Amino acid sequence: MGDEINNNYTAAPDFISETPVNLPANQPQAEYGSDLIAELIGSLGHEYIFLTPGSSFRGVHDSLVNHTKNHKPKIILVAHEEIAVAMAQGYCKATGKPAMAFLHDLVGIQHATMAFYNAMADRMPVVVLGGSGPADPAQRRKTDWIHSANTQCDIVKDVTKWTDEPITLQGCLDSIARAQRIATSAPCSPTYVSVDVLVQESNIPEGVSLPDVKTPRYLPAPPVAAPRESISSAVEALINAEWPLILGGRVGYDKATTPVMTELVEILGAAYQDGHDIICMPSNHPQNLNASFGRTKAEGEYKKMLMAKTDVVLCVDCLDISNNIGAYEGARGAGEEVAAGKMTVIDLSMNDFTIQHWTHLGGPLHPVDIQVQADGLYGLKQINAEIKRRAEEKPPWLAKAKDRRAEVAMMHDKLRLSQLEAMKLKWDQVPIYLPRMTAELFNVVKEKDWLLAARNYRAWYDGIWEFDGAGQFMSNSIGGGIGYGPGGIIGSALAGRDQGKFTVAIIGDGDFTMGPAAIWTAVHYKIPIMIVLHNNTSFGNDEEHQITLAYRRGRPAENAWIGQRMVGPEPDYCTIARGYGAWAEEPVRDPEELATAFKKAADVVEKGGVALVDVRTSLN
Incomplete structure (x- = not known):
């Protein structure tokens, strides 16, 4: 058939399994550069790789599926590159291990730049690979000219610890292994390596070999001691x-x-x-x-x-x-x-x-x-x-x-x-008082082996949720980038699933608005998580700033909501969640209904599902 495209290939029955079919029982000898890259990713210890598809790494994508059989690493398909890197960051937090994402040339790397910044601020060892090129102008299609750059790494050099743009297969393999060592040596931070499309798709040149990543030169440096x-x-x-x-x-x-x-x-x-x-x-x-x-x-x-x-x-x-x-x-x-x-x-x-x-x-x-x-x-x-x-x-x-x-x-x-x-002073307040929401939620999950993947720090009230200590809470984006939440919590929930944890997260409606498609990934890969939306229908932090400034300037505070509130209409987050396959009922507006709503959602998560509870809350 050659390169002819056929749209009639069927997916796995009912889309239940992503195990590749019609492949030999044993892994064949590597033929292409991308085959060795896929093998290297697995040997570096990555169980998963977070990606949004792109033609600039079609070679590696093929090898991940048809050479290493979608196993170590397993592909985690994500709808947007910023979400993919956020998931990797969240996974790092919950495992203490490096995570890997693959991005599509200039398009993907620009989408993901904010997520790089968050991961850098959080000092998380996220290793990011990006398709690039072809470096040879004679090999570029029309779209390649739009999507390629002289130095693709430049756009993320300020938000990474180290970058490289190797031009040979051996250089690429060595750089990927080095990128992980640098990312995981304290203080940790993201690294980025561009992988030329021709390096991926060409046959393996004579003399190329995989780095022995178990040797000391590729391992992270030991902890630094104080004098x-x-x-x-x-x-x-x-x-x-x-x-x-x-x-x-x-x-x-x-x-x-x-x-x-x-x-x-x-x-x-x-x-x-x-x-x-x-x-x-x-x-x-x-x-x-x-x-x-x-x-x-x-x-x-x-x-x-x-x-x-x-x-x-x-x-x-x-x-x-x-x-x-x-x-x-x-x-x-x-x-x-x-x-x-x-x-x-x-x-x-x-x-x-x-x-x-x-x-x-x-x-x-x-x-x-x-x-x-x-x-x-x-x-x-x-x-x-x-x-x-x-x-x-x-x-x-x-x-x-x-x-x-x-x-x-x-x-x-x-x-x-x-x-x-x-x-207790505002226990029955409507819209719902945040301390009550927190108390009712903790009462439902406290007997479980829970992992709190996120909370809204500005609206957090100590003395209600009882932590046993470190490792139970995954904090926020750290870089202050709104939109981290949906991807970050699902990355942590993936780790939580493998650790047998009950993952719960509290995120704001503004945060959720920027990345709801992350829910599809959780549902598709059966990553259980209970998401509670602290929904004040506002970019609440900034509305509070407008109120503060209005008082200081002697201007009407009742105008602070303009350009801040998402109302008329209010987004229907429950319908959005259901559209991606999650469980959700209707927004909770009565504080007396919180306990029942949370119990229903917890039951869904206990059975392996994804549940969203939209709680209509007051401003802080």
């Missing part, structure tokens, strides 16, 4: 503090963090807070003073009080220390200034190795007094070990730590009581 002097300086400051505070950061993705962090907090008698939209410590631990309450005035006042008491703060792998210690308060009307600089600030991180020349990601030069440059968890273990060693001699600071533990525990109990009382 002994740095550890000693940090420990001296902590044990001599009158009121030490520990802030946990990105180490919250790793469940191994919780026992180490808990032990350190208890020995020191320190107060503890999670740094920013992350979880490292159990919610009900008596020294946990997490005080998020929808970014209300009460939350700001509590933070100000805590910072005023603190004389030494240890920031463990926190991305933006100035934000964590309140140094931005007062900027552009954000609130009263917190007296940053009146405490000793210890920075345990590798933040200085991630400074970007293009973006201000990570903030300004932070008011750090003691720098401990190390892998977050490894450095935390070093500090903990040194403090335990010193504690063996029963020094006087141990008695002070014991007294502080009792004081902090009383603060914890008082804080949680005030949070519960505030929750």
